[in-house]
Amino acid sequence: MSFPASVSTLNNYNDLYPDWTQREVSTGTTIMAVEFDGGVVMGADSRTTTGAYIANRVTDKLTPIHERIFCCRSGSAADTQAIADAVTYQLGFHSIELDEAPLVQTAASLFRDMCYRYREELMAGIIVAGWDPRRGGQVYTVPVGGMMTRQPVSVGGSGSSYIYGYVDSNYRPAMSKEECLKFTAEALTLAMERDGSSGGVVRLAVISEQGVERQVILGNQLPKFSTV
Amino acid sequence: MDSHHSYSQVKGVSTGTTILAVKFNGGVIIGSDSRASMGESYVSSKTINKLIQVHDRIFCCIAGSLADAQAVTKMAKFQLSFHSIQMESPPLVKAAASIMRELCYNNKEELQAGFITAGWDRKKGPQIYVVSLGGMLLSQPFTIGGSGSTYIYGYVDAKFKPDMSLEEAIQFSTNALALAMGRDNVSGGVVHLVVITEAEVKHVVVPGNKLPKFHDE
Numbered sequence: 001m002s003f004p005a006s007v008s009t010l011n012n013y014n015d016l017y018p019d020w021t022q023r024e025v026s027t028g029t030t031i032m033a034v035e036f037d038g039g040v041v042m043g044a045d046s047r048t049t050t051g052a053y054i055a056n057r058v059t060d061k062l063t064p065i066h067e068r069i070f071c072c073r074s075g076s077a078a079d080t081q082a083i084a085d086a087v088t089y090q091l092g093f094h095s096i097e098l099d100e101a102p103l104v105q106t107a108a109s110l111f112r113d114m115c116y117r118y119r120e121e122l123m124a125g126i127i128v129a130g131w132d133p134r135r136g137g138q139v140y141t142v143p144v145g146g147m148m149t150r151q152p153v154s155v156g157g158s159g160s161s162y163i164y165g166y167v168d169s170n171y172r173p174a175m176s177k178e179e180c181l182k183f184t185a186e187a188l189t190l191a192m193e194r195d196g197s198s199g200g201v202v203r204l205a206v207i208s209e210q211g212v213e214r215q216v217i218l219g220n221q222l223p224k225f226s227t228v
Numbered sequence: 229m230d231s232h233h234s235y236s237q238v239k240g241v242s243t244g245t246t247i248l249a250v251k252f253n254g255g256v257i258i259g260s261d262s263r264a265s266m267g268e269s270y271v272s273s274k275t276i277n278k279l280i281q282v283h284d285r286i287f288c289c290i291a292g293s294l295a296d297a298q299a300v301t302k303m304a305k306f307q308l309s310f311h312s313i314q315m316e317s318p319p320l321v322k323a324a325a326s327i328m329r330e331l332c333y334n335n336k337e338e339l340q341a342g343f344i345t346a347g348w349d350r351k352k353g354p355q356i357y358v359v360s361l362g363g364m365l366l367s368q369p370f371t372i373g374g375s376g377s378t379y380i381y382g383y384v385d386a387k388f389k390p391d392m393s394l395e396e397a398i399q400f401s402t403n404a405l406a407l408a409m410g411r412d413n414v415s416g417g418v419v420h421l422v423v424i425t426e427a428e429v430k431h432v433v434v435p436g437n438k439l440p441k442f443h444d445e
Contacts, residue, residue, distance in 0.1 A: 165383035165407035168442045190382035225386050 023051030024076060028197025029061060030159030030188055031072035033129040034171070034180045035152045039137040039208030040129040041177065043184040044072050045159065045192050046200030057200045062214075066091050068207050069107045069130030074157035075144065076123040083114050083124055104130040108140035108148055116146025125156045131207050155187070159195030163187045177206060182223075189222045244414030245278060246376030246405055247289040249346040249356045250388070251369050252397035255425035256354040258287050258346040259401045261376065261409050262417030264294065274417045283308050285429065286324045286347030287422050291373040292361070296341040300331050321347040325357035325365055333363025344371055348424050372404070376412035380404050394423065398432070406439040 028049055033042040044061035047054055061073050063084045069091070073080035087110045095102045108128040115124055122144075129139045141154040153171050155163060166187055175183065185202055192198045202217040244265040249258040264273040280288045282305045290297035304327045311327075312319045325345040332339055343359045358366045358373070370388050372380060384404055392400065402419055409415045419434040 161378045162380075163382035164411045165380035165404065166386055167382075168407050168410060169383055169403060170386075171443055173443065186386065187382060190385050193385065194381045226389055 018053070019051035020053035020055070025050050025055055025078065028159075028195070029074045029157035030163070030191035030195060030198040031061060031074050031125075031127055031156045032160075032167075032184050032187055033072060033127045033139040033154050034175070034184055035129075035137045035139050036175055036177055036180045037136070039131045039177065039206060040139055041180040041184050042070055042072055042127070042129050042205045042207070043188050044203050045157075045188060045198040046203060047198055048077055049197055054199075059200070060203060062203055062205050064088075064212075065107050065128070066095065066102055066130070068101065068132065068212065069104055069128065070205055070207060070212070071107075071111065071129070072127040072156065074125040079122045079124045080126065083111065083122070083126070086114060087111055101132055103132045103134060104128065104138040104140065105135070105150075108142060108150075111142045112146055112148035115142050115144075119144075119146045127154050127156050129207065131209060133209075137208070155191075157198065159188075159191035159198035162194040163191045166190055177208075181206070185217055186223050190225070192222075245291055245374035246372070246380070246408040246412060246415040247278065247291055247344055247374045248372040248377070248384070248401060248404055249289070249344045249370065250392075250397055250401055251354050251356055251390075252392045252394055254354070254394070255348060255423060256346040256356055257397050257401050257421055257423050258289055258344065258356075259405055259419060259421040260289050260374075261405060261415040262420055263415055265414045268414065271416070276417075277420055279420055279422050279431075280305075281429075282324055282345075283312065283319055283347070285318065285349065285424055285426075286321055286345065287424060287429075288324070288328070288346075289344050289373075290341055291343070292341035293339075296339045297343070300328060300339070300341060300343070303331060304328050318349060320349045320351055321345060321355045321357065322349075322352075322367075325359060328359045329363055329365040332359050332361070336362050342373060344373055346424065348426055353426075354424070372408075374408075374415065376405075376408035376415035379411040380408045383407055398423070402434055403440055407442070409439075410442070 031044045046059045048056040048059045063071050065088050090110050091102050091107050111126050125144050126142045131137050139154050140150050142148045188202045204215045206213045247260040260278040262275050264276045266272045278289050280301045282288050307327050308319050328343050342361050346356045348354050358371050405419045421432040423430040
């Protein structure tokens with residue numbers, strides 16, 4: 001069904017077939033996760049694009065990997081779904097063997113191993129975040145290429161470029177859960193306004209010892225800025 | 229493979245800089261970093277001034293090829309001073325921007341430079357005009373440009389307020405440029421700001437060690 005771009009330029013199919021028949025499905029996106037004392041807040045936009053067509057405007061990019069470990073996916077939708085499925089299986093098996101809840105670092109390592117080993121074939125930028133009894137709330141980022149590092153706040157996806165300045169200036173260590181939620185929602189809103197590949201609704205998840213709370217902020221309820 | 233991680237150096241459109249202009253209550257501030265780079269890893273100048281004065285109360289800053297920018301601004305400076313003598317009055321900021329736009333639009337095939345023109349005139353007070361790559365002219369209350377500007381879109385969208393005071397505007401500009409310089413490796417050095425009001429033109433330089441620091445520094 002998909003026509004490679006090289007063929008289309010040779011045969012001038014450009015006007016004959018719509019853009020979305022020739023493009024890979026991508027979660028060009030904005031994703032973010034922040035640690036706070038007692039857990040993590042994760043957020044993502046909800047747009048999946050196939051070229052210029054929005055294939056899904058209400059995507060859920062916050063994927064559960066284990067009971068208290070989630071990941072945010074950016075890049076190729078197919079690649080990230082496949083990696084997340086594989087890691088979910090591996091982590092579930094590991095947790096049964098161990099007979100206890102897995103560490104967030106273990107989940108992040110599994111992502112890293114896969115993303116690094118297959119770095120030539122994959123296009124995946126993933127943020128792994130969650131809570132475990134040993135180290136509390138943690139955020140690990142596994143960008144394209146397969147590096148893994150822990151950060152108190154991490155942004156990713158195509159929309160993240162636009163909010164580095166905002167995140168750098170507004171993040172403070174030791175924020176409360178509510179402050180982290182507000183910070184994440186505002187940062188994602190700003191990115192969604194500027195990045196054509198991000199948009200839709202803001203999906204948020206809070207992971208703590210108590211479990212996972214999810215919320216959705218609809219388009220008309222997004223925070224407003226004087227310029228936006 | 230479709231890449232969402234396109235780097236501005238590959239695009240070649242905005243090269244190694246962060247520029248901005250913001251209107252405040254009574255004037256405009258136009259600002260930039262001070263780094264000129266050749267490729268991604270050599271800094272050819274640490275202290276270049278990218279704010280070019282084209283008339284008494286009108287300044288320009290450039291994004292893109294330095295050579296093209298210098299050629300265009302030289303031409304614009306000449307045409308503007310001639311126009312001002314003919315009219316026997318200081319030129320309008322819009323006139324300066326229009327001259328840049330004509331040059332950019334008529335030579336769009338050869339040129340690779342975009343401009344921010346900001347200044348003060350008697351007719352409309354403080355104004356900011358953007359002339360983009362193909363020759364579009366747009367008036368805005370504030371604007372950012374250059375490779376480093378991608379990182380501060382969120383910050384300026386959140387923090388800009390119309391009718392700021394001079395101190396607030398200087399803080400806004402310095403913070404925005406410092407944040408961009410902190411993330412963009414081809415922007416850096418010192419912050420050059422020019423404050424243009426009816427009364428005067430003031431050049432403020434904020435050296436590297438006096439730049440605002442953020443949580444991870």
